[in-house]
Structure formats: C-alpha cells, structure tokens
C-alpha cells in the first residue's frame with residue numbers, strides 16, 4: 001500500500017500553516033522562561049522524567065491536531081470537549097497540562113474543580129476561528145436584534161471553538177454550546193425555542209448543519225460580518241433569516257476547495273472523500289462522508305483494507321491516521337495545505353519547560369476564567385450536556 005507522503009508544493013504560493021506563521025491567531029506572547037533548545041537530544045527523557053516525578057498530580061491532554069512529539073506524552077487524546085471532560089473526571093490531578101489551544105484550556109478550567117490548575121505550554125497558541133468573534137462585537141450584534149425586537153425569538157448557539165467570553169454570553173442569553181458531533185441536536189433544541197439562531201463563530205458548521213441536516217435553504221442563512229457596518233445586513237434581511245451565521249471560519253479547514261475534491265477524484269479512482277464539517281459548503285457537498293474528528297477516526301478504523309481515503313482535516317491527524325492504517329491508502333485532501341500553526345506552537349521544548357517548572361513547584365502559563373464568565377459559560381455547556 002502507498003505510504004503517506006507530505007503534500008507536494010504547487011506553483012501557488014500559499015502560507016504553509018505551521019511552517020510559516022499565522023499572525024492573526026498567534027498571540028505574540030514570548031515564553032516567560034528559559035526554553036530548552038529544540039536540538040537538545042535529551043528532551044524526550046526530560047519529559048519522561050518530569051512526568052514521572054509529578055505522577056498522578058499531573059494529567060496531560062493531547063488534542064488530535066497536536067504534533068507526534070507532544071502526543072506521545074498525552075495521558076488521553078481527543079477533541080477539545082472530550083479532553084475537558086476527561087480532566088474534570090480526574091480531580092486528583094492538580095495540574096492539567098493542555099496540549100491544544102487557548103479556548104480549549106479555558107473550557108478545561110471551566111469544567112474542572114477549583115483545586116485544579118490548567119496550564120497551556122505556549123500562551124501564543126490561540127485559534128484564528130475563536131478570535132473572529134470578540135465579545136464586544138457579539139454584544140453589538142445582539143443589541144441590534146434587541147432594538148429590532150428580534151432578540152426574544154433568537155437563540156444564540158456557539159461552537160465549542162470559541163472563547164469563554166462568548167460561551168458566557170450565550171449562557172446569559174438562553175443559548176448553548178455545540179460540538180461538531182452534536183450540532184444537529186443542538187440546533188433542533190434551539191429551533192424549538194426560537195424562530196432564529198445566531199450561530200457563532202463558524203459560519204461553515206452552522207450552514208452545513210442547517211442546510212444539509214435540518215433541511216433549511218441556503219437563502220434562510222444570512223451572513224453577519226462584524227467588520228462591516230450593521231454586519232452587512234439590512235433590517236429586513238436580519239428579520240427574515242432563520243440562521244444568522246457569524247462570519248468566522250477555521251483557517252485550516254476553510255482552505256479546502258471543491259477543486260481539491262475533483263483533483264483527488266481524478267488522481268485516485270474510487271477514492272472516498274472524508275471531510276470535517278468546518279469545511280466550506282461546496283466541499284462538504286462534494287465529499288462522500290462528513291463528520292467530526294472522532295467520526296473521521298472511527299470511519300477509517302472500520303474502512304475495509306485496500307480502500308482509499310482523501311481526508312479533509314488537520315494534517316497532523318491525517319498523517320497519524322495514515323501511519324495507523326498501513327493497509328489502507330490514507331491521503332491528505334489538499335496538495336498544499338498543512339498544519340494548524342497555532343496547534344503546532346505546542347512543541348516538545350514548551351512541554352518539557354512547563355513540566356519541569358511544575359516539578360520545581362512553579363505553575364507557569366496558567367489559564368483562568370473569571371467566576372462570572374465561568375458560571376455563565378457553564379450554564380451554556382450544561383444545557384448541551386442535558387441533551388446527551
């Protein structure tokens with residue numbers, strides 16, 4: 001079976017996420033301590049030693065999109081919500097080291113006990129999608145709905161990939177959180193309570209779920225652009241829309257195109273195209289299978305030997321899946337797109353530094369959410385959990 005190979009470069013000059021930089025979402029925070037050199041040959045041993053010294057006092061979470069060099073030290077791997085719940089289920093762990101991005105560490109702080117401290121090894125690991133919805137922008141949008149007498153019939157829903165501020169806003173205003181696994185169920189709940197949903201911050205997950213799973217028309221969706229006056233929407237359009245989609249997207253999944261799908265179908269006859277619902281509508285509709293990260297993992301696990309799969313999600317995960325399933329042909333959907341640059345900020349030197357500081361009794365890069373935001377965000381998360 002063909003071994004996995006990195007996508008080859010094309011003539012199109014694209015930012016190679018993770019090799020270049022994504023200044024919009026990297027927060028520009030320098031490490032406050034002395035990082036070990038990446039060339040230090042003892043990094044693996046140092047991480048092992050520090051982790052062993054901390055024992056059950058530390059619990060390391062590894063998001064699926066993390067580098068292999070970091071994932072090897074994770075006590076559990078998963079998507080952001082699964083990881084936060086795993087941390088909450090281990091109250092004996094004083095320190096939760098979250099190998100992921102900022103909003104995930106916030107969610108872990110919200111869901112874990114007061115005695116647990118959450119550490120993000122590199123504070124520069126933000127998320128461009130979460131950063132596309134700032135609280136003041138969402139409040140401006142909501143005030144307009146209030147002024148037009150539309151807010152009472154509008155249920156705000158936010159994707160897990162949003163800041164604690166936004167989850168708190170949603171909790172205060174009768175809404176809830178969704179993941180890419182339960183977006184349909186959450187939207188059904190919301191439409192039983194309101195005529196309209198304000199969906200934050202990922203327009204693609206919102207549109208794909210509303211149109212492809214709930215049967216809305218594309219015209220029922222209106223795109224609210226926080227960077228345009230009045231969101232770029234007339235009062236009439238706001239009033240008519242059933243799905244008010246925030247103009248946000250994932251900088252990794254948003255790069256896949258319908259051309260990627262047709263190109264791989266031409267190149268690999270019989271290939272199955274499997275994509276994440278954060279991809280654009282035209283990509284999702286051209287694909288054979290659509291689902292969350294966990295769905296992608298399960299689908300490849302149960303796929304027959306010899307089958308070919310082009311996968312539209314983050315490259316670290318696709319490469320790991322290709323290595324895990326050598327009896328299947330697993331390839332990256334795009335020939336140019338690479339890693340999530342902010343996920344890739346967490347590397348072995350940062351992990352070693354964070355663990356060794358904990359061994360020395362110093363908690364570095366702690367992520368905390370204030371009590372009011374935490375309470376309101378918890379309300380939004382609990383409404384989602386009640387649906388399960």
Ligand code: SF4
Pocket residue numbers: 065101126127128129130161250251252253314340341342343
């Ligand atoms: S993959 Fe996309 S949604 Fe996930 S952290 Fe990176 S930018 Fe954010």
